[in-house]
Amino acid sequence: MLGESKKFRYRYKWVAYLMILPALGMLCVFVFTPLVMSIVRSFLDSTTGEFRGLFNFRYILSDPVFLRSLLNVFVMSTITTLLVVVTGFLFANVLVNLNKMVSGVVKVLIFLPYLLSGIVTSIIFLLMLNYGGGLFTSILYTFGKPAVSFATEGLWPYVWIIIPSWWMGFGYNTLVLFAGLLNIPRSYYEAAELDGAGGFTRMVFITIPNMKNYFVLLLINLTAGGLQMFEVPLMITQGGPTNNTTTPVLFLVNNFKGDKPQNAILAGALMMMVVIALVNFFVFKIVRSEKSQDA
Amino acid sequence: MQTDNGIAAGVRPAAEGLPARSGQPASGKAPARRGKRRKLAAKAGFIAIGALVALLVVFPIVWMIPSAFKDKRELFSLPNHFLPQKFSLDNFREVFELYNIDFMTTIGSTLAVALTAVAISLVINMLAAYAFARLEFPGKGPLFGLVMLSMFIPGVTILLTSIKLVSDLHLLDTFWGLVLPGAAGAYNIFFFRQFFLGIPTSVEEAAILDGSSQFGIFVRIFIPLSVTPMVIIGISTFMGYWNSYLWPTLTIIKNTQWQQVMQVLRILNGSKAGDYGVVVAAALMALVIPVTLFAVFQKYIMQGIAISGIK
Numbered sequence: 286m287l288g289e290s291k292k293f294r295y296r297y298k299w300v301a302y303l304m305i306l307p308a309l310g311m312l313c314v315f316v317f318t319p320l321v322m323s324i325v326r327s328f329l330d331s332t333t334g335e336f337r338g339l340f341n342f343r344y345i346l347s348d349p350v351f352l353r354s355l356l357n358v359f360v361m362s363t364i365t366t367l368l369v370v371v372t373g374f375l376f377a378n379v380l381v382n383l384n385k386m387v388s389g390v391v392k393v394l395i396f397l398p399y400l401l402s403g404i405v406t407s408i409i410f411l412l413m414l415n416y417g418g419g420l421f422t423s424i425l426y427t428f429g430k431p432a433v434s435f436a437t438e439g440l441w442p443y444v445w446i447i448i449p450s451w452w453m454g455f456g457y458n459t460l461v462l463f464a465g466l467l468n469i470p471r472s473y474y475e476a477a478e479l480d481g482a483g484g485f486t487r488m489v490f491i492t493i494p495n496m497k498n499y500f501v502l503l504l505i506n507l508t509a510g511g512l513q514m515f516e517v518p519l520m521i522t523q524g525g526p527t528n529n530t531t532t533p534v535l536f537l538v539n540n541f542k543g544d545k546p547q548n549a550i551l552a553g554a555l556m557m558m559v560v561i562a563l564v565n566f567f568v569f570k571i572v573r574s575e576k577s578q579d580a
Numbered sequence: 581m582q583t584d585n586g587i588a589a590g591v592r593p594a595a596e597g598l599p600a601r602s603g604q605p606a607s608g609k610a611p612a613r614r615g616k617r618r619k620l621a622a623k624a625g626f627i628a629i630g631a632l633v634a635l636l637v638v639f640p641i642v643w644m645i646p647s648a649f650k651d652k653r654e655l656f657s658l659p660n661h662f663l664p665q666k667f668s669l670d671n672f673r674e675v676f677e678l679y680n681i682d683f684m685t686t687i688g689s690t691l692a693v694a695l696t697a698v699a700i701s702l703v704i705n706m707l708a709a710y711a712f713a714r715l716e717f718p719g720k721g722p723l724f725g726l727v728m729l730s731m732f733i734p735g736v737t738i739l740l741t742s743i744k745l746v747s748d749l750h751l752l753d754t755f756w757g758l759v760l761p762g763a764a765g766a767y768n769i770f771f772f773r774q775f776f777l778g779i780p781t782s783v784e785e786a787a788i789l790d791g792s793s794q795f796g797i798f799v800r801i802f803i804p805l806s807v808t809p810m811v812i813i814g815i816s817t818f819m820g821y822w823n824s825y826l827w828p829t830l831t832i833i834k835n836t837q838w839q840q841v842m843q844v845l846r847i848l849n850g851s852k853a854g855d856y857g858v859v860v861a862a863a864l865m866a867l868v869i870p871v872t873l874f875a876v877f878q879k880y881i882m883q884g885i886a887i888s889g890i891k
Contacts, residue, residue: 298717300794305723308708311764316730319738319745326741376633382626393878394634396885397641400870402823404842408849408863409640412647412856418656420643426658456637457885464886513736516825520849534736538826541740551740558737 327552341552348545351553353528354536355560361443361518361530362511365450369458370503372451374496377462392463395456403453403516410449410521437526446530449517454510458503465499466492497572504568509561533557648672648861655857671861681836681844683862690841691869693758694821698814701763705813706806708764709772710798714784731766743830753835758828762820768813775809776802811877812884822870841866 330337345351376395380388398406413420414435422432435441473491482490515534518524524531524539533553541550643662647655651668654661675683711717712724742761743752751757783805784797792800803810828840845863852858874881 294716295718297715297794301711301715301717301720304707304711304715304795304798307704308764308769309723309727311704311760312727312730312766315742315745315761315764316733316738319741320733322741322744323737379626379629379633382623383630387627387630391630391634392882395637396882397638397871397874400819400874401641401867402825402842404823404825404845404849405863405866408845408859409644411849412644412860413640415656415856418658418660420660422656423658423660452637452640460882460885509734513734520846534739534826537736537740538830554737554740558732558734561734562732 323551323555326548327555329548331546331548337548341546341549342556344546344549345553345556348549350528350531351533351536354524354531354533357528357530358512358514358532361446361450361532362508362514365447365454365514366504366507366511368447368451369454369507370500373455373459373462373503376455376459377466378492380459380463381466392456392460395459397456398453399457401453403449404520406449406453407517407520410445414445414521436522442522442526442530445521446514446518449521450511450514454507458507461503462496462499465496469495501569501572504572505565508564508568512557512561512564644860644864648857648864650857652855652857655860671857672865674855674858675862675865678848681839681847683844683865685837686839686841686844687865687869689755689838690822693755693838693840694818696755697759697763697821698817700759701765701768701817702810702814704764705768706772706803706810707798709769709776710802712769713773713776714781715794727766727769729766731770739826739830746831752831753833753838755838757831758821758838758840761827762824765817768817771813772806772809775806779805808880808883811880812887815873815877815881816884818873819870 327341328336328338330340380391383391401409411419416422416432416434421435425432433441435445469492473495474487477487477491513534514532515538518530518532519535522530524535534557537550537553537557541547646663648671649667649669650664651666651670654665654668708727712720712727746752746757746761749757751760779802784792784801787797787801823842824840825842825846828838828843829846832838832840832843845859845866848859848862
């Protein structure tokens with residue numbers, strides 16, 4: 286390496302720059318420029334453009350609906366994420382016990398919902414949840430029970446946001462975990478078996494520790510997606526009843542062209558980046574610290 | 581093969597309950613036979629659980645299909661029937677006769693946007709990935725860091741200022757305003773770079789000696805080797821564009837010929853609440869292309885999932 290002259294190492298540098306230019310240029314235009322615009326504008330006055338310090342952040346953080354939306358999304362995305370990871374992990378363990386043909390069919394079937402957008406998923410669930418005569422009303426009717434308004438009554442709005450959200454991610458994440466299970470070297474289990482370790486012991490001391498990187502990956506992906514949850518609440522409950530299921534993205538999009546100062550909305554959007562980064566940091570911290578306890 | 585890899589251990593508690601179902605105390609039997617029967621019962625148990633979960637998960641999609649063929653009066657009649665009592669194509673006819681939306685134009689527009697985006701994104705992301713994987717140049721580390729940094733910027737943070745930017749670039753309400761913002765992607769660059777790093781350098785050494793240019797090596801050697809990752813990334817890019825709702829809704833306002841399919845489904849969901857079969861039929865039609873793609877490229881997609889977990 287050291288023997289190579291710089292000129293030789295860098296002989297293709299202009300080709301390299303040319304190859305990077307289109308992608309990097311577009312990232313600069315369509316990702317970094319709007320990011321800088323968001324950062325700059327969240328410190329400026331929305332109408333005069335004067336520097337306002339933290340005014341916009343204070344404004345958005347004192348908005349009860351925005352705070353409510355943060356709480357809502359924390360609750361809904363945490364439950365959804367944990368459900369996806371736990372059910373996915375359990376079902377991945379079922380899949381490895383099936384023969385190739387059966388598991389092939391099952392894998393395809395559970396993957397299908399992943400192809401659907403939040404909009405189509407919501408349409409499917411709205412069809413089943415219809416108050417006047419959807420599938421669930423029909424089942425209740427058969428048992429002589431009155432219809433339930435799933436978008437407004439009690440805890441049902443949360444349930445029917447969480448279930449479709451889980452449904453969309455369950456299959457895909459199960460398949461990722463399934464791939465992870467197959468990557469654990471068989472010799473680990475053989476050694477454990479020779480030591481007389483039972484099924485539960487092997488699960489706790491071999492399977493789960495070896496899957497840690499997969500859990501981190503899934504949790505980070507799912508929380509980033511979950512905290513930006515938008516289409517399902519928009520379609521199923523429109524954020525209602527009275528903002529009980531509204532989410533930050535729903536709130537920010539709805540208020541961008543409203544009476545609130547526009548730059549305060551941008552400050553809120555910027556804070557979402559910080560929130561997501563913090564959650565990811567904690568996910569990483571928690572899962573990593575467990576790892577060091579095992580060692 | 582998979583049954584013996586020892587992971588079975590993980591779900592033993594569930595399986596242990598199963599032999600009891602055979603109803604016979606196993607005490608009198610030889611241990612080997614008892615073990616065999618237990619294994620068989622466990623196997624049946626796993627198949628039962630697997631089939632049950634799979635059916636439960638596909639059920640909502642299965643329920644939707646015959647619903648699209650029920651007429652207005654039947655769709656929400658009590659009690660519901662799975663199959664339509666009277667098979668009707670009215671919902672589909674109505675999708676094509678909407679006064680404010682030409683559904684076929686919508687499908688065509690969405691297809692045009694998604695396919696263009698796939699082509700552009702493959703070209704620019706693969707070029708960048710090749711340079712990061714194979715070439716040396718000053719500033720390589722920091723530039724790659726910059727690319728990776730963009731992966732950690734959530735969509736919501738830049739969404740609203742992106743609209744302003746796209747409007748300043750006079751791309752609001754245009755085809756390119758839909759295509760360009762999502763074309764470059766850090767994850768795609770990362771994915772291709774990982775793949776290229778796995779290709780042995782001996783592959784291109786001969787070509788370099790023959791005086792091939794770097795661009796020539798990329799086109800003649802790397803692209804033919806990259807069919808699998810190209811299909812994987814191509815499909816996921818396509819699905820991302822096809823399923824995108826928020827960006828088209830915020831940027832296609834007056835020029836309705838570029839309305840995208842999810843945007844239109846949401847409009848229908850609002851306007852056809854009293855005639856929901858039409859919405860279901862439109863949603864079903866919006867699924868035809870993704871499901872066909874999945875059916876054709878299923879092998880690649882499943883492979884892609886297995887790779888994507890490994891980082």
